[in-house]
Amino acid sequence: MRHNIRSAFRFAPAALVALIVGSAAVLPQVALAATAEQACKDAIAAKTAGDIGDPVVTVGDDGVTTVQTMVSGQTITCTASADGEVLSVNELGAGN
Numbered sequence: 169m170r171h172n173i174r175s176a177f178r179f180a181p182a183a184l185v186a187l188i189v190g191s192a193a194v195l196p197q198v199a200l201a202a203t204a205e206q207a208c209k210d211a212i213a214a215k216t217a218g219d220i221g222d223p224v225v226t227v228g229d230d231g232v233t234t235v236q237t238m239v240s241g242q243t244i245t246c247t248a249s250a251d252g253e254v255l256s257v258n259e260l261g262a263g264n
Contacts, residue, residue, distance in 0.1 A: 204233035208246035211254045212237060215244065 205225050212220045212235065221237035221244075228234070231250025236243065242261045248254050 203252035204248035205235060207248045207252045207254050208235035211246050211257045212244050
């Protein structure tokens with residue numbers, strides 16, 4: 169029985185290192201998503217004289233961030249790449 173317990177703990181350091189490395193790998197993705205989100209909010213603000221409304225932010229598996237909001241009756245959708253490059257900004261009004 170003691171041998172089995174020792175065997176289990178022998179692999180614990182490797183598992184701990186894998187957990188730490190895996191957790192650290194997520195941090196850059198979160199930072200990039202925040203950069204893309206801010207890039208879209210800035211692009212929307214430029215089109216609306218600074219008003220960004222109450223944006224809804226989604227991040228796809230590919231890292232593409234979509235920010236959608238309504239300002240003065242118009243729906244504005246912005247997409248940005250994972251590195252913060254604005255890919256598109258589209259406006260849809262009530263008459264469009």
